[in-house]
Amino acid sequence: MQEALAAAPAECCGLLLGVGGTVCRSITLTNVAATPQVEYQADPSELFRALRLADDQQMEVLAIYHSHPQGEPIPSERDIQEAHYPQAAQLIIATRGQAVELAAWQIVQGVVRSVPLQIRESVAKSAEDEMPSRLGLQILGALITFALAMGLALAALT
Ligand SMILES: [Zn+2]
Numbered sequence: 001m002q003e004a005l006a007a008a009p010a011e012c013c014g015l016l017l018g019v020g021g022t023v024c025r026s027i028t029l030t031n032v033a034a035t036p037q038v039e040y041q042a043d044p045s046e047l048f049r050a051l052r053l054a055d056d057q058q059m060e061v062l063a064i065y066h067s068h069p070q071g072e073p074i075p076s077e078r079d080i081q082e083a084h085y086p087q088a089a090q091l092i093i094a095t096r097g098q099a100v101e102l103a104a105w106q107i108v109q110g111v112v113r114s115v116p117l118q119i120r121e122s123v124a125k126s127a128e129d130e131m132p133s134r135l136g137l138q139i140l141g142a143l144i145t146f147a148l149a150m151g152l153a154l155a156a157l158t
Pocket residue numbers: 066067068075076079
């Protein structure tokens with residue numbers, strides 16, 4: 001989330017890796033899209049390395065995230081068309097100023113379904129004390145767990 005705010009007005013993107021539906025690690029990927037303000041495309045070699053790492057550490061790709069710097073956390077037409085990994089949830093982080101909104105989606109062959117998202121806060125005390133009223137900061141560093149009803153096998157990615 002910090003990353004999404006820092007990247008604005010460009011979109012950021014990356015992967016969330018984990019085990020059993022719980023995110024253990026996030027990997028930032030470089031957005032190499034021609035117009036990063038309105039689209040994202042992960043750097044292919046970084047993506048390849050991230051998938052290898054997931055495989056080596058026996059983690060699954062739980063979600064592919066990207067941000068919408070001035071929009072809603074709803075998949076765009078392009079996001080739907082280019083969702084090539086149906087096993088992973090598509091997590092969209094919408095930022096507007098310092099406000100952050102998250103939503104997760106499962107996109108299978110153009111069909112979009114909402115995925116329930118659970119966020120367990122693990123906010124450092126200092127951050128909380130500094131700006132208790134800002135949603136964006138309250139959820140910084142939060143652990144994200146997905147209660148996915150589907151199996152998130154990595155098989156198709158390897
Ligand atoms: Zn998008």
